[in-house]
Amino acid sequence: MEGLSVPDLANTLTKADHLAERLTVPKNRNDREMSDLAGTLDSYYHSDEFQLRVLSETERIKKEVFGDKVTGYYADKAKKESKGKLTNSERIYVFVSSAMPLLTIRNYAASVSRLGDPNVTLVMRGFVDGMTKIQPTISFIASVLQRDQSCRPQEGECEMIPASLAVDPLLFRRYQIDRVPAVVYARGLKAEDAGLSEGDAKNATIADYHTAYGDARLEYLLDQIQRETGSQSLAALLSTPANKN
Template sequence: MLRWLQRNSTVAALAVLLAPAVAGAAGFIYTPDECYVVQKVDKASNAVHLSVAGKCQRRVGRAFVDLDGEVTIYRDGREWKKQTVQPLSMPDLSKTLKDAERMAKYMSVPKNRFEKEMQAEAAKTIAVYHSPEYQAKIAAEMERIKREMFHEQLKDLPAEKGGLKQESEKAENIFAAPGRLQDDERIYVFISSSMPMETIRSYAAAIGRMNDPKKIVMVMRGFIGGMQKIGPTTSFIADLLKVKSSCDLAAGEQCQMVNANVLVDPILFRRYGITQVPATVYVKGVKVNIPEQSEGNDDVSVGSFWTVYGDAALEYNLDKIRQDSGSESLKRLLASRR
């Protein structure tokens, strides 16, 4: 079936080539060889220009033209002869299709001599696009666009709810308050859509109770189904952040959401060597020069960090890290949750 389609597609293409104006054609002219096709028709001077397409067979050919009467025929740019356009009939169409099918056996598209180089460059482009660095840049740019587009809606919203108010209106360092991390501290909870939703929602609820969404975040390696399909990732994040799992966003219900953020950042996975999920990482000494960039970039300096794997409660994992790190911030954070 495939071979039939390929053969008949070629025949159809040749028919169009040989008869560019069949729908309104007045007739046909004879050509020096079946390999000659109409390159140009000049109605003002009643001239037809022919050129070679394919292998010549030393057999007189025919070509359809949207002209009538006597025409001057040019072959390869030079005048060949004058002819009278012959009337068109249904047998002519049938013969043309048969001739086109026969010519298809001898015509072929020249191989692109740059094919290997083009394939190599295409592979490089695909590799760059799917690289963790590029995907993180895309995620950062999406965040920047979101803030620029919705600045008016976010400017009066408190920072702990994802807004911008504290940045411009609060002079005191709210992150030094009891139960909050310091400015250079982070807690990353690395997750995946393959994990049980109940487990992920428990992490989201715990982060929401800690009320520090800019420094305690969940991180996914990439978009579900790839970058070109952002919808599944958006739906997944919305579902895991719902306070009540039964609330139906798709039906238009106004669902209450927990105070937590989810990042899509493969560079953070690479920086902290995360090989399995869930994983909880506590970091000290984070210094960010450009707020919009990924905190996994090489130009973001960090001090020490501790990692715990396993789907135990977030508070339990953080307490294990507290014991190993001696962190006073974690001690205050956990004490405020009791």
């Protein structure tokens, strides 16, 4: 076997380039069919039907995996009845993602805890690494809400920050959240069924809402919304002592 010199290699590459210019790749006969199928799948994925199925599966996994500890990780519907600064028809959703820096999410969780209102909730679009794996989501939520990051849940109960965290893709859709962090203040909310998603337009209606984006303190973003809306409830909420929790 003879070795190739640099000139030989260059000539070979040149010939290959010339050959490539003359080659014609035949069109895929199924191109149109595959394009139509992709469009159909995309439409179904973004449909309310599929998103509701995702939310239903979310609730099932929450009950089966977390059991009676579910209230430590997710919003407790019963707490909605307790009194806070916000009225029963007002909500504050803090939209976050596992792709955000952990410290940033923990800061938001701490702010939600300080505000101490049951109608203020952290919201994730879906499970970490998809719905087929629950452990990454459990670990992520624990890392967000555990007061002591060195605490190991498998060795004993860990103290959690009292902040609600929900998984709800319908809320992301309803408020057209295309980037995080984002904060939404909604008012005039009326829900037919408190056990269903408030992001489902068939279940809940709202009068209006206001959105603030940016990696800033939750209190700062809420202050901007309060100035825009003149909401007395938000003003009262922001007057909550910072050292409450």
